[in-house]
Amino acid sequence: MKAVTEKLEATVNSTDSGAERAGTDLRAVRRIDELVGQTPLVKLNRVVDDDGPDVYVKMENVNPSGSIRDRYVSEIVTRAVDAGYIVAGDELAIAGVDDSSVAAALLTNLLQLRLRVFAPSHSSKRLLPLIERYGAEIVWTDEDKGLGGAIDAAATWARQAADRMYVDGYRRQAVTDSYADMADELLEALHGRILGAFITSVTTGGTFRHVAKELRETHPALQVGGAVLTDNDFSDLTGHAYNRLRKVSLSEAWEMRDRIAREEGLLLGPKGAAAVLLAIEMRKDVPEQEAIVALNPDSGQRYLGWEQKQLFEVTFHPDSAH
Template sequence: MRIANNVLELIGRTPLVRLNRLPKPGGAVVAAKLEHMNPGGSVKDRTALAMIEDAERRGVLKPGATLIEPTSGNTGIGLAMAAAVKGYRLILTMPDDMSVERQRLFARYGAEIHLTPAIEGMTGAVFAAQEMIRERPECFMPQQFENPANPDVHRRTTAPEILEAVDGRLDAFVAGVGTGGTITGVGEVLKAKVPGVQVVAVEPAGSPVLSGGKARPHAIQGIGASFVPGVLNRSVIDRIMQVRDEDAIAWSRRLVRAGTLRASGGLGGARSPPAS
């Protein structure tokens, strides 16, 4: 193994691991792709780097430029890490009820935090970011929910990694839907390469927007936006599974205990039984 030039070279090529201590319906092999092993701790490292590199190739992101993005989640961590390595200034807008620990994590990477009233939710953070862009048109907003580089990185990297690991044999792919990039990019490739594969989307039962329900507050971090993302290709989805907050949290803990995985509520949601 060679020495990496920087931490961004360590993004991707994450392993799959069998979840041997969990129930196996019908004798199926259940495996999890360990995206927390990316250097920033989530699959969003792929997305963040891809959006930045795409903007660089298109010439809209110049050396020393400023990025502005409304996010309080893992995309913010990925962007902060990539911006620190590449020498960009990063401004993140987010509601002021975001935890102090998360704000400190962003700040450690050098990101600047702009807080908006919590009562306005992420809508307020998006509006603030858009206002900044209008005032500073030379800045760049990645727009993870609309950026085609988001699903494209999963077509190019995540999906081929999965196919290689399973030797092309796969019955189903299950993923929580946040921006929709992962399930779109991976789902499109799997549908083209594996006949009969089922693609299952997971969303919070308390905010079933993909199923046509109303957006409401929920506790499953990383999935369940209050709108249908622009990058989401719904045609690749065979089934939408709704998961209760308490089930997602319980299963994330169970995964940690059963397989020594670092599991978020989103991963717990992907493994939980559907809400009845």
């Protein structure tokens, strides 16, 4: 006990700051959107055993609005502003009450723009308070037409005036570029260590298409895993070269989330927890000297109290898969 106390006192009395110990480059920014990207990799120490490759979590929840969607929304909107396509006072449209809409709501306020979020009336209301707090206007669309109807309504509304723009997360080059940037920073954070496996949750397959493809250009032997939440199984996985797909129930995801929170101090969302679950299972297929990265796309705090409620219904339009 004395040794432990002395060690704690030495740590507290150290003249080095936490940032110095971690080698962190602290900086001041003019706007919070300058903090999009460069998210950390956090090594898991207790939920994995000592035998096998290290497993890291890519913490996309530390982006300003709390999810990976900050990346592509920021790219789309700031490119449009820089090109003069939209200016202060103009209005953007986006479809779905989801992480993308939260990201867009945050960013439009910063850039003195306005935002309308089009969504089916029966959408999950889990993220609605966040979107409204950032000042976006919600336009409820026909329940029977689903998210596809909301997408059509948003795009149609945006075409009706020159001072409007539809934020299309499926077909813009900015989306591809934002995910390529994430692949680069992930590899940079490993400091030359070989990436043996990359695991994501799977909805549209977009993260695989944009991130794993980039990673495989420098790591052709990369193992890619996809964790498919059974309650969010909207995916058309045809043509996606996953090495392994694994269906994960929400109950399994919640159990892993709680274990990671207790043992690692990380509160992941169900998608991130599902990715970690598969990453642990794939360790046997990856050489010990290599690294495994599981992607946590959003904040675990956003799901507290929603474990038994509607989470994912009406969040994906099959005709827009990418």
